[in-house]
Amino acid sequence: MVFSVDKVAYCRNEGKNAVVESDDCDYFYNFFDFDRDYSKIVKAAENEKIDALTIAAREGKGIRILNQDSFEALFSFMVSQNNNIPRIKKIIEKTCEEAGENRRVVFDGQEVTFNTFPSIERLSAKKEDFFKQAGYGYRSSFVQGFVDAVKSGLNLEEYKKLPTEDLRKKLLKIRGVGEKVADCALLFGFHRSDSFPVDTWIEKVYVEDLNGKEKDRKKIASELVDRFKENSGYYQQYLFYRKRSLSK
DNA sequence: AGCCAGGTCTTCG
């Protein structure tokens, strides 16, 4: 099952194909970025003539840069700071369970229930203790501040019109949003593939596989975007997933 | 038992 805001899709593999069923196929067609020719991106990655990238792209050729909801993406990545992935998932799941709406859908005659990602209204109705008990820790004030800002006029839809650099600056003004979270939101929430989020894993890639010399994450990110331009985000995902899978 | 996690903010030199 895949969830996005108040929608759900049921996914499975049939041989070489991925099958996606949903009440809203148009939405998930865009969500999974099916319009894009990823074979071109893999070829471009191979043409960079970087061993690690070539391998990563070939192994990760099924990876898509999802078109997530911008609010949900920014909110979720705000939770990711100084946190581990299993716990991030738990926090978001708990938030959906307790603040989202319960829904039912039917796939192939099978009834499925799920919780939506909560709306701004539902989130803003929650008090500080809700976030504390959901496990947000010190990030509680960040997400609450963000929710308040959106409720009182901050409009991410308007941001979509901005060029990447301007949009990036806007996102960085939000408390709790630094370079890495902004870049992830740019990539997944706004599909700005000219961004290269640098986290602990990409730092390893940069040093071990790209022979990088910079130490500062911000400099690393801008160096990589200068180098890979519009393909940055795709390469970042290939490299990220391969690095993580190797460490397990 | 500690160290660490898809970092960010604040403070201090």
Add this chain to the structure above:
DNA sequence: CGAAGACATGGC
């Protein structure tokens, strides 16, 4: 600027 600490919580 650039480095160093603090920050909540729980995964491993």
